[in-house]
Amino acid sequence: MKNVLVLMSVEDRHRKKIEAAGEGCRFVYSSPDEVTDREIQEANVIMGQVDATRILASEQLELLQLESAGTDAYIVPGVLNSKTILTNATGAYNQAVAEHAFALTMMLIKKLHLYRDDQRNALWNDRGTVSSLADSTVAVVGLGDIGQHYASLVKAMGAYVIGVKRRASDPPECVDELIMTSDLDRVFPRADVIMSILPNTAATRYIYKPESFERMKDSAVFINCGRGNAVASDVLYQALKEKQIACAGIDVTEIEPLPADSPLWDLENLVITPHISGGHHLPATFERIVEICAYNLSAWLNGRPLKNEVDFTTGYKK
Amino acid sequence: MKNVLVLMSVEDRHRKKIEAAGEGCRFVYSSPDEVTDREIQEANVIMGQVDATRILASEQLELLQLESAGTDAYIVPGVLNSKTILTNATGAYNQAVAEHAFALTMMLIKKLHLYRDDQRNALWNDRGTVSSLADSTVAVVGLGDIGQHYASLVKAMGAYVIGVKRRASDPPECVDELIMTSDLDRVFPRADVIMSILPNTAATRYIYKPESFERMKDSAVFINCGRGNAVASDVLYQALKEKQIACAGIDVTEIEPLPADSPLWDLENLVITPHISGGHHLPATFERIVEICAYNLSAWLNGRPLKNEVDFTTGYKK
Numbered sequence: 001m002k003n004v005l006v007l008m009s010v011e012d013r014h015r016k017k018i019e020a021a022g023e024g025c026r027f028v029y030s031s032p033d034e035v036t037d038r039e040i041q042e043a044n045v046i047m048g049q050v051d052a053t054r055i056l057a058s059e060q061l062e063l064l065q066l067e068s069a070g071t072d073a074y075i076v077p078g079v080l081n082s083k084t085i086l087t088n089a090t091g092a093y094n095q096a097v098a099e100h101a102f103a104l105t106m107m108l109i110k111k112l113h114l115y116r117d118d119q120r121n122a123l124w125n126d127r128g129t130v131s132s133l134a135d136s137t138v139a140v141v142g143l144g145d146i147g148q149h150y151a152s153l154v155k156a157m158g159a160y161v162i163g164v165k166r167r168a169s170d171p172p173e174c175v176d177e178l179i180m181t182s183d184l185d186r187v188f189p190r191a192d193v194i195m196s197i198l199p200n201t202a203a204t205r206y207i208y209k210p211e212s213f214e215r216m217k218d219s220a221v222f223i224n225c226g227r228g229n230a231v232a233s234d235v236l237y238q239a240l241k242e243k244q245i246a247c248a249g250i251d252v253t254e255i256e257p258l259p260a261d262s263p264l265w266d267l268e269n270l271v272i273t274p275h276i277s278g279g280h281h282l283p284a285t286f287e288r289i290v291e292i293c294a295y296n297l298s299a300w301l302n303g304r305p306l307k308n309e310v311d312f313t314t315g316y317k318k
Numbered sequence: 319m320k321n322v323l324v325l326m327s328v329e330d331r332h333r334k335k336i337e338a339a340g341e342g343c344r345f346v347y348s349s350p351d352e353v354t355d356r357e358i359q360e361a362n363v364i365m366g367q368v369d370a371t372r373i374l375a376s377e378q379l380e381l382l383q384l385e386s387a388g389t390d391a392y393i394v395p396g397v398l399n400s401k402t403i404l405t406n407a408t409g410a411y412n413q414a415v416a417e418h419a420f421a422l423t424m425m426l427i428k429k430l431h432l433y434r435d436d437q438r439n440a441l442w443n444d445r446g447t448v449s450s451l452a453d454s455t456v457a458v459v460g461l462g463d464i465g466q467h468y469a470s471l472v473k474a475m476g477a478y479v480i481g482v483k484r485r486a487s488d489p490p491e492c493v494d495e496l497i498m499t500s501d502l503d504r505v506f507p508r509a510d511v512i513m514s515i516l517p518n519t520a521a522t523r524y525i526y527k528p529e530s531f532e533r534m535k536d537s538a539v540f541i542n543c544g545r546g547n548a549v550a551s552d553v554l555y556q557a558l559k560e561k562q563i564a565c566a567g568i569d570v571t572e573i574e575p576l577p578a579d580s581p582l583w584d585l586e587n588l589v590i591t592p593h594i595s596g597g598h599h600l601p602a603t604f605e606r607i608v609e610i611c612a613y614n615l616s617a618w619l620n621g622r623p624l625k626n627e628v629d630f631t632t633g634y635k636k
Contacts (some may be wrong), residue, residue: 103424110421122573122583124592156474257442265440273433274442
């Protein structure tokens, strides 16, 4: 009998769905804060965000199904036994994160952040010309599920979409053009909007350098809803302060929470949201996470291929 | 020979286009501020926003082609001779105004206005759940060109769209359901977003009453990019202050500019932009205005039907 440890805030209907998928298993429900070391070590399956430092490469652990899309903490050597299967909940967050990035994009190109600031000063003040996605080239850097969903949204607004991804493939329908990440530099001078939705891997850390922003249009809008360390805080600060690009919207920062004394807070041409694009902020997200959990539990018990299996060496889907 | 008075900031390429359409006419270029009374009185055609109080029902004036979509000032009795044809530039503003209203909608449902406020206080603060247009019913009140364009944008995001218009017709493709303005009250309890894009007419003045907001969902988002007097400032203030609806975004106010001491400025759940959704804020808009001017000048000279002819009695397109 397999021990399944569920560390998510499930309601009755979610329990029913998961238990139906894991017939014959023994289910233990707890939370990341309240779970005991013994419960962790005895689990054959964990669903949810367990503290990575408490797994200790458990040999019992056969399947770790994360609630998150990000896998950074779990692909560090020594966290998981090499035999453990790691799956994430990528896909569940597509809609929430893509729509948040899209809302940031719309807000910035229509200067709504500046009008909000003026409102706080009771100022009826014309901020000048705006742009339209219908006349824009949008580069989507990272063409996973979220990137593709965002691409489809900006395409629906009439944008010309350049997808940027690691591996060559046929372009998905949501992009007009596909470019390899190795050629990222070539995209910067062409894009009116650069939306970055890269995971945290060795290859993506600090991928945006001072030269990257220098190569971008001075009218460019930069969006980051991936991982904060894709760009160093001081690099982003300089680019915005010196108006190398027009503005940026970020849901992630190099250090989180962003320290209260960071100069980023005060930039007029930067909009910061506190890493809330994903999570459970959109109610539909959690329903999708539970569906993935149930699917993978059943698939694993019955020897079928799992969804969202993560390659330890790259942090990407296998 | 017809005298054509152009009161718009045209560049060479615009002059060429207009003059090609008005072969044989005499063209005078000026601006609303600099134009003389004599130039106004001698004009057979005026293109642009002439001060309505200076037209004095001129009998010379055969065609007034406005640069604006709004016609309020010109349909007041005594302004235009009954033989003058009035055309506006509706259509040119579709994209700009619809996209602005759409950006306000996205900003509000994703709580980006609240995150902007928190940013100004260097606060990394989770503002809780958000919603998605994909799970929303959007009522578009006023289904002219701008309303239809907005409807197509929210529909592309997955919304269920209820169009509200004065006259019965087959529903255009951009809406899922059509309701008469006389049944507007029935829409309020159903809509997650109410976007108002009504012109200023006797029938639309103060169309949103205290009871209207009482009937709306407490989670509703109200957007007004039409005319400010569709809702009295104190009525909107009460509805937002008492949280009868979740939030609102308005580009127009009952009195414009909004007085500096208006309590509306300070509402956290209201976003105000200073009537900038139209104008020439989107560069594509002016190009479209010039196209309409050229088309209508040629059509008028050649006895063909004009675009955007306005019915003095309703303020709507004929």
